[in-house]
Amino acid sequence: MAYRIAVLPGDGIGTEVVPQAIRVLDKIAEKYGHQFEYKQGLIGGAAIDATGHPLPEETLGLCYNSDAVLLGAIGGPKWDNLPTHLRPEVGALLPLRKELGLYANIRPCRMYSALADASTLKKEVLEGTDMVVIRELTGGMYFGPKGRETVDGVERAWDTMLYSTPEIERIVRLAFEAARKRTRKEVCSVDKANVLEASRLWRETAIRVAADYPDVTLTHMYVDNAAMQLVRNPRQFDVVVTENTFGDILTDQASMLSASLGMLPSASIGGNVALYEPAHGSAPDIAGQKKANPLATILSAAMMLEYSFNLVTEARAIEDAVEKVLSKGFRTGDIMEAGKILVNTEEMTDRVLEELA
Ligand code: NAD
Ligand code: IPM
């Protein structure tokens, strides 16, 4: 059986890291006797340049007709001043997630012992950190009522954090299910229920859903405190569930638990076809310089094997290979430390392939 993968490299370092993940998938196919069938699609700035639209119908069709989607990153200064609905972020990535029904974004934030000294955080603080953030992905401020107007010569604009009970319930349920499969079985729901009405509904719903999961412990934390606790004592977290914007911000922060944003993979699930992408963006500051860390994308491909294709052994093989490469001291610039071996994007992948061989 061939697994059909839609490949959307996008912009900036997206075009550099996605081919590396494909090299790793090819190695897995060869080693374990699988067939991966790739079809490339345009998205983001690249699609604007080629077709005038950031999410062409053809790309959406390609995703629908695939078993999974592998995405790099979208956006960049070249397209920043387009009208909002044509921007890569709002015109492509958000509608793609919405169209595919991907309401849950899973971002595993763990500490790699080999990178303990590469992180800006202290080793003693990081030690043993292994958490997963489950971010609601198709609701909240990103998708709520928004607008812009001028009243009495004063310009104003608004984005509304809107959540319905079913939207909250399904993401919280997913978090409880995820926690159930873990050793600690703890869910921390992060909100701003001391101020926001949408958060009050979020918290009430989480408490109600918790009744169906007596084996899982539910706690609540305000998002400002959560931001602080993440760097004070990240080990306290097992599964974190939170709304879209909070999850976006907290996961960039949590990526430093694994020493770099370039290490954080993600899976967006909930619909028929799941999407896998690194948590980082197109990194215009390093694009085209072969400096990008490909591991977040390679680890996202591993998540694809596990979540979409149920190829757990193969996924673990990739994760183990990544750990071995790190413990042998190979480092891209973002995780470089004294005494280690600096490699570029392709060379990092070469090392992963060697471990898989
Ligand atoms: P970014 O994630 O692109 O970069 C933030 C910082 O992290 C930069 O210094 C960058 O060099 C570094 N970095 C990111 N990934 C790296 C990697 N793999 N290896 C080494 N260093 C890495 O965020 P930004 O600069 O705020 O945004 C740039 C563009 O990307 C914007 O247009 C933004 O909208 C877009 N973006 C897209 C996605 C996505 O496609 N999912 C996610 C975030 C941002
Ligand atoms: C991410 C990105 C996107 C988000 C942007 C580019 C729309 O930051 O995937 O984390 O905010 O979801």
Ligand code: MN
């Ligand atoms: Mn983000």
